[in-house]
Amino acid sequence: MFDYTFQWNQALARLPRMLDGAVVTLEVAVLSMLIGIVFAMILTLMRLSDSRPLKAIAATWIEIARNTPALLQIYMAHFGVASFGIHFSPFTSLLIGITFNNAGYLAENFRGALKAIPDTQARAGRSLGMSSLQSFRYIIVPQMLRISFLPMTNQMVWAVLMTSLGVTVGMNTDLYGVTQDLNALTFRTFELFAIAAVIFYIITKIITLGARLIASRLFRY
Amino acid sequence: MIEIQNVHKSFGQLEVLKGIDLTVSKGEVVTVIGGSGSGKSTLLTCINGLEPINSGKILVDGVEVHAKSTNVNALRQKIGIVFQQWNAFPHLTVIENVILAPRKVLGMGKAEAEAIAEKQLRHVGLGDKLTTYPSRLSGGQQQRMAIARALAMSPDYMLFDEVTSALDPQLVGEVLETLKMLAEEGMTMICVTHEMGFARDVSNRVAYFHKGIMAEIGAPAQLFGDPQHPETRSFLASVR
Ligand SMILES: Nc1ncnc2c1ncn2[C@@H]1O[C@H](COP(=O)(O)OP(=O)(O)O)[C@@H](O)[C@H]1O
Ligand SMILES: [Mg+2]
Numbered sequence A: 001m002f003d004y005t006f007q008w009n010q011a012l013a014r015l016p017r018m019l020d021g022a023v024v025t026l027e028v029a030v031l032s033m034l035i036g037i038v039f040a041m042i043l044t045l046m047r048l049s050d051s052r053p054l055k056a057i058a059a060t061w062i063e064i065a066r067n068t069p070a071l072l073q074i075y076m077a078h079f080g081v082a083s084f085g086i087h088f089s090p091f092t093s094l095l096i097g098i099t100f101n102n103a104g105y106l107a108e109n110f111r112g113a114l115k116a117i118p119d120t121q122a123r124a125g126r127s128l129g130m131s132s133l134q135s136f137r138y139i140i141v142p143q144m145l146r147i148s149f150l151p152m153t154n155q156m157v158w159a160v161l162m163t164s165l166g167v168t169v170g171m172n173t174d175l176y177g178v179t180q181d182l183n184a185l186t187f188r189t190f191e192l193f194a195i196a197a198v199i200f201y202i203i204t205k206i207i208t209l210g211a212r213l214i215a216s217r218l219f220r221y
Numbered sequence B: 001m002i003e004i005q006n007v008h009k010s011f012g013q014l015e016v017l018k019g020i021d022l023t024v025s026k027g028e029v030v031t032v033i034g035g036s037g038s039g040k041s042t043l044l045t046c047i048n049g050l051e052p053i054n055s056g057k058i059l060v061d062g063v064e065v066h067a068k069s070t071n072v073n074a075l076r077q078k079i080g081i082v083f084q085q086w087n088a089f090p091h092l093t094v095i096e097n098v099i100l101a102p103r104k105v106l107g108m109g110k111a112e113a114e115a116i117a118e119k120q121l122r123h124v125g126l127g128d129k130l131t132t133y134p135s136r137l138s139g140g141q142q143q144r145m146a147i148a149r150a151l152a153m154s155p156d157y158m159l160f161d162e163v164t165s166a167l168d169p170q171l172v173g174e175v176l177e178t179l180k181m182l183a184e185e186g187m188t189m190i191c192v193t194h195e196m197g198f199a200r201d202v203s204n205r206v207a208y209f210h211k212g213i214m215a216e217i218g219a220p221a222q223l224f225g226d227p228q229h230p231e232t233r234s235f236l237a238s239v240r
Helices: A008-012 A015-048 A052-067 A070-082 A090-116 A119-127 A132-147 A149-169 A175-186 A189-218 B040-047 B072-078 B094-104 B110-123 B139-151 B169-184 B196-202 B220-225 B230-239
Strands: B002-011 B014-024 B029-034 B055-060 B079-082 B157-161 B188-192 B205-210 B213-218
Touching: A008 A175, A008 A189, A015 A052, A015 A090, A015 A149, A015 A175, A015 A189, A052 A090, A070 A090, A070 A149, A090 A132, A090 A149, A119 A132, A119 B072, A132 A149, A132 B094, A149 A175, A149 A189, A175 A189, B002 B040, B014 B040, B014 B213, B029 B040, B029 B196, B040 B055, B040 B079, B040 B157, B040 B188, B072 B079, B079 B139, B094 B110, B094 B139, B110 B139, B139 B169, B169 B188, B169 B196, B188 B196, B196 B220, B205 B220, B205 B230, B213 B220, B213 B230
Parallel strands: B029 B188, B029 B205, B079 B157, B157 B188
Antiparallel strands: B002 B014, B002 B055, B205 B213
C-alpha cells in the first residue's frame, strides 16, 4: 500500500529554481504591502472625509476585501476584468488582487488605531499652527503605525501565503507556481511541496522576527 | 491686543457663550474663574479659532479670527494654548515635541529649532530631560513641556485652560511657578483656573463666568474683596 520511495535528491536538485520563485513571491508580497499601505491610508482618509460618495467607495472596498475569498479577488483582477477587455499579466493580476485585500484589511486596522488616539492630539497640533494635514502626518500617522504594527506584520505574512493563489490565474514564476510546474515534470509531489512548505515557513518566520526587531528599534517610547 | 466683542456661541441648541465682551491689552494677565460648564474653555478655543462662533467678533491685533479671509494657521502661531490635558506627543522625545511646530510650521532649520527648544525647556526647568520620552515624565513635567512647546513658537499671547486641574496636588506648585514667571516676564495671558491664590497674586484682572455670561470682572482685590454679583459671592464662598 505504501510503496512511494522518497527521492529527495531529485527534488533538491530543483532547489535553485524554487529559490528564484521565492524571490518573486517576496517581490509580490512586499510590493502588495507597500502599495496596500498607501491605499489603506487613502481609504482611511476617505472614510474620515465629509463626502458621502468617498465614504461609500471606501466602505465598499473594505467590505468586499474582508468578506470575500482572496482567491475570488485575484480571479476577478484577472479573468473578471478581462470580460471588459482589460488584460493584465498573471503577475499584475496577482499583485492587484493581494494589494486590494491588504488595503481593505489594513484600512480596518488603521481605523481601530485612529480610534485609540485621542482627538486632543490633533487639536494640540492645530493649536501650534499646524494644518490638519500636518497634524495627521506628523502626529497621528506615526502613532497609528505603531498601534497597527502587529496587524501589519500579520498581513505581510498573509500576503506571502496568498501568492500561492496566483496559480489560478496562470502565475508560474512564484514559489508555488514553480513548484507546481516542477511537479508536473518530475512527479516528486511530496518532496517538492515539502520543500516549498519549508521555504514558505522560513520566509514568514524571518518576517515575524524581523518585524519584532524593527519594532524594538523604532518604538522606544 | 485681544478684543472680544459680543460673542455668542452655541453647540446645537445649547448656548454656551451669551454675549461676551472682553479686551485684553498687551502685557496684561486676565484670569477667568467660574463653575464647570460656564463656557470658560469654549471661550479660549474660540479665541484661537479652534471653534467657530455664531455672532460677534474676536480680533487679535486687529485681525478678525473668524473672518473667512483669515489664515488661522498663521494666527495660531501668535496664540499659544495649553490645555488641562497636556497632550504630549508620545512618539516624540521632549525636544522633538518642542521642535516639531517650529520646523514644520515656521520652516526653521534643525539646529536653530533645537537651540530655541533647549532654551525654552531650560526655562521651564526641563533642561535635563531633552531626550526623554514623555511617558517617563510626571504630569507636572509633561505640562511644563507643553508650555515650552507653545513658547517655542514665540507667541504674543498665551491661553491656559486649567493647566493644573489634572495634576496631583504636589505637582501643582511647579506649574503655577512657571506661569508666574511668564507673567512677570510680561507675557499677555488669559488663564482659566481654579487656583484662587494664583488668580489673586498674578492677575491684573479676574473675570467671573456664570452660565455663559461674564458676570463680573475687576482687579483681584475688588473681585475677591468686594464681589458685586451675588453669584460671584456664592461661587467664592463655595471654593474657599
Ligand atoms: N464640543 C462640544 N459639543 C457640545 N457641547 C459642548 C462642547 N464643548 C463644550 N460643550 C458644552 O458647553 C458648555 C460649556 O463648556 P466649557 O466651555 O467646557 O465649560 P467650562 O470650561 O467653563 O467648564 C458645557 O455645557 C459643555 O457640555
Ligand atoms: Mg473647561
